[in-house]
Amino acid sequence: MSDAEQRLADVQAGLDRACRDAARSETPLLVAISKTFDADAIRPLIAAGQRHFGENRVQEAAAKWPEMLAETPGITLHLVGQLQSNKAAEAVALFDVIHSVDRPSLVTALAKAQAAAGKHPACYLQVNIGDEEQKGGCALADLPALLAQARDAGLNVIGLMCVPPAAVEPAPYFALLAEHAKRLGLSGLSMGMSSDYETAALLGSTVVRVGSALFGSR
Numbered sequence: 001m002s003d004a005e006q007r008l009a010d011v012q013a014g015l016d017r018a019c020r021d022a023a024r025s026e027t028p029l030l031v032a033i034s035k036t037f038d039a040d041a042i043r044p045l046i047a048a049g050q051r052h053f054g055e056n057r058v059q060e061a062a063a064k065w066p067e068m069l070a071e072t073p074g075i076t077l078h079l080v081g082q083l084q085s086n087k088a089a090e091a092v093a094l095f096d097v098i099h100s101v102d103r104p105s106l107v108t109a110l111a112k113a114q115a116a117a118g119k120h121p122a123c124y125l126q127v128n129i130g131d132e133e134q135k136g137g138c139a140l141a142d143l144p145a146l147l148a149q150a151r152d153a154g155l156n157v158i159g160l161m162c163v164p165p166a167a168v169e170p171a172p173y174f175a176l177l178a179e180h181a182k183r184l185g186l187s188g189l190s191m192g193m194s195s196d197y198e199t200a201a202l203l204g205s206t207v208v209r210v211g212s213a214l215f216g217s218r
C-alpha cells in the first residue's frame with residue numbers, strides 16, 4: 001500500500017467503525033481538504049482512488065486544480081472556506097459544492113453568478129454553531145430567513161455546515177447542528193474534521209472534511 005492508500009484506509013476505517021457503532025447504514029462522504037498542499041502531494045491521493053477534494057481559498061484552488069481536473073475526469077471540488085462576494089463568479093465556475101454560504105449578500109452574489117454561468121453548485125449554509133465572535137457562519141437565529149432567501153434566489157441548498165469551537169468537546173455542537181437541519185427539513189450535514197470525524201459520523205454527519213489526517217500537518 002502507498003502512504004496515501006494507507007491514510008485513506010485508516011480514515012475510512014474510522015468512519016466505518018463509527019457508523020457501525022451508531023447503527024448507521026450509510027457512511028459519510030469523505031472530502032479530502034487539500035488546502036496548502038501542492039499537486040505533488042495531491043496526486044497520490046487521486047491515484048489511491050479519492051475523488052472528492054476541498055479547498056478553502058478560491059485563488060489557491062484556481063491556481064492548482066484546472067490541470068489536475070483535466071488529467072482525471074470525475075473529480076468533485078468542494079469550497080469549504082469563507083467566500084467573498086466578489087469571488088462568487090470564480091467560485092461557481094470552479095466548484096461543484098459550496099459549504100460556506102453564510103450571509104444574504106453572498107446569497108445574492110451566488111444567485112447572480114450561477115444565473116450567468118448556467119451552473120448550480122450544491123450549497124450548504126454555514127452556521128456559527130458556537131456563536132463565536134471571529135467565526136464565519138450565520139447565527140442560528142438568522143438561519144430560517146437565510147434558507148428562505150437562498151431558496152427564493154434559486155440556490156440548491158442541500159444541508160448545513162459547521163466548524164465547532166476549537167479545543168472543546170465538539171459533540172454537543174454536532175448534535176445541535178443535526179437538530180436544526182432536521183427541523184428545517186435538510187438532509188445534508190457537513191461536519192467533522194481530522195480531530196473529530198468519528199464523533200461527527202456518530203452524530204449523523206453526511207460529509208466529513210478531512211485535511212491533516214490525509215495529507216499530514218500543515
Ligand SMILES: *Cc1c(COP(=O)(O)O)cnc(C)c1O
Nearest residue numbers: 033056080193194209210211212
Ligand atoms: C482546513 C479545514 C478543514 C480540514 O481540517 P483538518 O483539521 O486538517 O482536517 C475542514 N473544514 C474547513 C472549513 C477547513 O478550513
